[in-house]
Amino acid sequence: MSAQLKLEKRGHIAIVTMSNPPANTWTRDTLVGLKELVNELNADKEIYSLVITGEGEKFFSAGADLNVFADGDKGVAADMSRVFGEAFETLSNFRGVSIAAINGFAMGGGLEVALACDIRIAETQAQMALPEAKVGLLPCAGGTQNLAWLVGEGWAKRMILCGERLKADKAEKIGLVEEVVEQGQALEAALALAEKVEDQSPVAVTACKSLIQKGRTGTIDSALPLERELFVTLFDTQDQKEGVNAFLEKRKANWVNG
Secondary structure, eight states, rough: TTTTEEEEEEEHHHHHEEEEEEETBBBBHHHHHHHHHHHHHHOOTTTEEEEEEESSSSEEEEOOOGGGTTTTOOHHHHHHHHHHHHHHHHHOOOEEEEEEOOOSSSETTTHHHTTSSSEEEEEOOEEOOOOOOGGGGTTTTTTHHHHHHHHHHHHHHHHHHHHOOEEEHHHHHHHSHHHHHHOOHHHHHHHHHHHHHHTTTTHHHHHHHHHHTTTTTTTTHHHHHHHHHHHHHHSHHHHHHHHHHHHTTTOOOOOOOO
16 A cells, blocks of 8 residues: 555444645555555455545545646546546445545545545535636546536536535535534544444445446436346345344344355
């Protein structure tokens, strides 16, 4: 792991901290590192959830370092857009539950990484924006698509086309974040939510998440038969038998993630 991307495991929870002072900007190395890290966590059956946050009290992440694009090199632009996209798409496809603990400013690629997560918890002082058009660029790591999916086309256009920056309370009101907490409490709130995930069957969570996200690209007519198919497929797992019997026996389930 890069020193700019720290990993800590607490039981079934992986905590990823962006650590690139002063603004936790993304670099090519950290983007490649994030992709590799998520793939490693996908292979670790003991990990059920992932929490990502920023180091320090001011920034979650300010996104890309614009110095990278200062000379207008299209080759650099192509490479960076690719690694940005691959990193955040890999995060979006993480088999468990991903939670962004937004502890400060989330700008550009810093907001896009939060948009790639399943759930977002923001501290009251946090501010969010996709300001790329102000510097002649555009959000290239899922921002135009994921933001519109979450908040609707109108608010996505206000933020991307008009450069509107949102405070945490407004972000919650429009559905950009699911919860707002006091300053310094985002990580704690995210960990508390991640602990609830441990009561769920990991294989069931993976199946449910894939079905929910299928709604972005497929139709309900194609998703409903798949929903029934995956329901039956769960009967090939140990967790299905364990979950039902634990409930009937009034005890806590012991998941094996398989």
